Amino acid sequence: MIGLIRQLAHQPVALAPAVSFFFCQGTDTALNNATAVLRSLIWLLLLQQPHLISHLLQKYKNSGADLFKDKNSFIALSEAFRNMLKDPRLSPVYLAVDALDECAQGRPDLIHLILTSLNLSQKVRWLLSSSPEVDVLAELKGLGIDSSNISETFVEQDAQRPATPVNAYIDHKLTILKCKKGYSDRILAEVSHEVRKRAENTFLWVALAFKVLETVHRGYAVKRIKEMPPGLSELYDHMMTRIETGRVIEPQDCKTVLVIASLAFRPLSISELSVLADLQLDVAKTAIEMCGSFLTITKGTVNLIHQSAKDYLEKNYESRLRQAGPTQGHSEIARRSTDAMFLILRRNMYNLDLGFKPENMTPPDPDPLAPIRYSCVFWVDHLCSMNSDNSRLLGELSLVSSTNTNRNDLLQDNGVVYAFLKTKYLYWLEALSLLQAVSEGVNAIRQLESLLLSMRLIAHRKLDLT
Numbered sequence: 001m002i003g004l005i006r007q008l009a010h011q012p013v014a015l016a017p018a019v020s021f022f023f024c025q026g027t028d029t030a031l032n033n034a035t036a037v038l039r040s041l042i043w044l045l046l047l048q049q050p051h052l053i054s055h056l057l058q059k060y061k062n063s064g065a066d067l068f069k070d071k072n073s074f075i076a077l078s079e080a081f082r083n084m085l086k087d088p089r090l091s092p093v094y095l096a097v098d099a100l101d102e103c104a105q106g107r108p109d110l111i112h113l114i115l116t117s118l119n120l121s122q123k124v125r126w127l128l129s130s131s132p133e134v135d136v137l138a139e140l141k142g143l144g145i146d147s148s149n150i151s152e153t154f155v156e157q158d159a160q161r162p163a164t165p166v167n168a169y170i171d172h173k174l175t176i177l178k179c180k181k182g183y184s185d186r187i188l189a190e191v192s193h194e195v196r197k198r199a200e201n202t203f204l205w206v207a208l209a210f211k212v213l214e215t216v217h218r219g220y221a222v223k224r225i226k227e228m229p230p231g232l233s234e235l236y237d238h239m240m241t242r243i244e245t246g247r248v249i250e251p252q253d254c255k256t257v258l259v260i261a262s263l264a265f266r267p268l269s270i271s272e273l274s275v276l277a278d279l280q281l282d283v284a285k286t287a288i289e290m291c292g293s294f295l296t297i298t299k300g301t302v303n304l305i306h307q308s309a310k311d312y313l314e315k316n317y318e319s320r321l322r323q324a325g326p327t328q329g330h331s332e333i334a335r336r337s338t339d340a341m342f343l344i345l346r347r348n349m350y351n352l353d354l355g356f357k358p359e360n361m362t363p364p365d366p367d368p369l370a371p372i373r374y375s376c377v378f379w380v381d382h383l384c385s386m387n388s389d390n391s392r393l394l395g396e397l398s399l400v401s402s403t404n405t406n407r408n409d410l411l412q413d414n415g416v417v418y419a420f421l422k423t424k425y426l427y428w429l430e431a432l433s434l435l436q437a438v439s440e441g442v443n444a445i446r447q448l449e450s451l452l453l454s455m456r457l458i459a460h461r462k463l464d465l466t
Helices: 002-009 034-048 050-063 073-086 107-117 136-142 164-181 185-199 203-213 218-227 232-244 251-263 270-277 281-290 307-315 317-321 326-344 370-384 390-396 416-434 438-465
Strands: 018-023 093-098 124-128 295-298 301-304
Touching: 002 018, 002 093, 018 034, 034 050, 034 073, 034 093, 034 107, 050 073, 073 107, 093 107, 107 124, 164 185, 164 203, 164 218, 185 203, 185 218, 203 218, 203 232, 232 251, 232 307, 251 270, 251 281, 251 295, 251 301, 251 307, 251 317, 251 326, 270 281, 270 326, 270 370, 301 307, 307 317, 317 326, 326 370, 326 416, 370 416, 370 438, 416 438
Parallel strands: 018 093, 093 124
Antiparallel strands: 295 301
């Protein structure tokens, strides 16, 4: 998809349509929902065709910033988007969405909008990429929408069938090995043969295999490739086994890092991950490196290498990461978040003078909030995500903080959360203001109130049963 977008973007403006695009990322809650897709497509479209902004201005005047982040944003933005496409001044445009399968929230609504938009203008063409599991026309039928007219203009291409692109990628990787690692032609030929035999025409398998070879002496390259099984899931199993038998650091520390990365609601900085995993910064960095088949670091941010890695970790969470399940993981993240905020939050974190304007603010270096940015925004989300099974919720919420075994339970009277809100509430609000996340804080308090009410109802029901 990136190659297609680059090719279209480099065409002469007079000859080629404009291009508006979005890359879904299932591991990031800011990039895995229909509203984010539509918001970005509209933004890029308006940058190239600003005369269409009139269709958005009236709604913005009525709703303000809520137009872009309210729970009903998709409905309002969809109406404005359709009006833009019907505008006779619209110039031809390609609208591209990559990894549609990773749009976890609102995908049926997005697909409905995409396909119905084809009837609004002949100047619009969509480019969609997705895993085979997402059948666009089948999802429409599931919504009770007649797709017979649309299907005639719908062209599908299976990118996994042609072997030429994958083979070209393998050749490219082999060339890098020869230039940078000094591989002989004999070893390169053996590696080439073994990789092609196992790759099953899958780009990601090839990428993971060659990533392993980056840290292996060329004399052991063929042996390491032969150890790798075909199939992504099988390869992840193999990589997890190597993590479990590693001796550089404790395998359990690596698993803790994978737990945090798989349960987090957005990619984390290394310092944030270190706090949530309760590991020293250098140990966390080493653990991330040891988990290189699952994690990657881009500009200081730790990301799951692909949605398939997240899917594997979720599917095998109890067997390969934590037997207690994700509920325990969310509890640990919530507890470590409150522990860290207890230690770090204080009055006037940035030492600002009275009357200082937010637009003139520059965070100090080092930023004292950097390790707890994620914790400040998402600690309540992890409390609420501990389990939807109410019969287990109360028990899981009574976990004792590992940093102080005498401390009361997380959400019990006079417990961890109570103590945090009693002593650090104003400092937390100040931190949210500095992070420009006050609205997230308001939502967090609402979520916490709802959770506590649910707990009270559960407690009353349990009393009634006894």
